[in-house]
Amino acid sequence: MVNCNVYHAQQGFLTLKITTIIYAFLLLLPSISHATSKQFPVLVTLPPLSGLVLLLAPNTNVQCLLPNNADPHHFQLTPKQVDSLQQTSLLIRSPRDDQSWAMLQADVPSFSLWEGHHEKQQIHRHHHNETHAWLNPKRVASELPHLVEALIQSRLVSEQDIQAQLKPSQQQAQNIWQQWERLVITYNLKQRGIMMQHPSWQGLFEALGVPIRGVLESAQHGQEYGPRKLEKALKVLKENPQTLLIADSNHSNRALTWLQKHSGNTIILLDALGTCGETWQSFMQRNLKAFSKITGETP
Known part of the structure; x- marks a missing residue:
């Protein structure tokens, strides 16, 4: 009889131990899933x-x-x-x-x-x-x-x-x-128009109805601005002296710098790529604020 009680006690202890292990494993599942995600x-x-x-x-x-x-x-x-x-x-x-x-x-x-x-x-x-x-x-x-x-x-x-x-x-x-729409109005971009070296921002400005007065490079990042193209671009800027030159921080802007030197037009430096882990909202806000260079005011 004693042996029987001991046996049942051992079985009960073993069952409790297994149950405890299973429960602990279930508690660890969220952290395991989190670790896998990481x-x-x-x-x-x-x-x-x-x-x-x-x-x-x-x-x-x-x-x-x-x-x-x-x-x-x-x-x-x-x-x-x-x-x-x-x-x-x-x-x-x-x-x-x-x-x-x-x-x-x-x-x-x-x-x-x-x-x-x-x-x-x-x-x-x-x-x-x-x-x-x-x-x-x-x-x-x-x-x-x-x-x-x-x-x-x-x-x-x-x-x-x-x-x-x-x-x-x-x-x-x-x-x-809506902030971009207000910026277009604030800085009269539909009258001024823009010129770019690289077409990073072309899609956005076209959607906003801003005239694109020139793009010096293709989307393939080609060095396509020879002397004739620069002379033509300079002529456009002389005819439209308020045109903004849109530069990109991730690309060479040598042609725009040359045009700015000879025309006096304002260069706005934008960032089309941002940084890894930066929120999209923060990324876009930085680019909106870049236009404050025109008047010193944030739209």
Whole structure:
């Protein structure tokens, strides 16, 4: 009888121990999931795409392939980044801006912004040829629902949380668009017009109805401004002395500097790429504030 009681006591203790272990494991599951997310982050090709992810999911672990202040036109993936591509749960791209990068066609789960489809599912929707579409708040607002879907499918974010963030994020994009509209009015840009060396901001200013009086380079970052093109551009500036010269902090602006020296037109230095981990709202606000150079007032 004693042996029987001892046996039952041992069995009860063993059951309690197993139950305790299972309960402790269940408690650890959220931290395990969190650690996995940290180990396998969302990868983006370009820094401003990280801002779009953070707009929807502020606590997401996002890493950028393009280093800060690097030239995307002359970028090559390192062996370490190729390894990261093979481990990531999701790569977010903008193919019209990163199409020249080698190794991006590898078999990795990816989502192409502004391309009309998820690369794996071939779901088509409207798109056009605009590059640097993250600079246009209207394009951002229309693309956010598709980015939400891709992030949910990656299982790296909470579906409930990111769905709840969608409408506020779209409203923030609309607010930024309205600030650009006010800036156009404040600085009379529809009368002044702009000239650029690189077409980074062309899509946004065209959408705002601002005249583009000249673009000296192509989207392929070609050195296309010879003496004749510079003379023609200078003539345009003489005829339109209030035209703003839009420079980009991520590209050479030698031609614009030369034109400014010979015409006296104002140069506005904008940043089309931002920094990795910078929120999209902060990124756009910095560029809006750059125009305060014209009058010393912030619109």
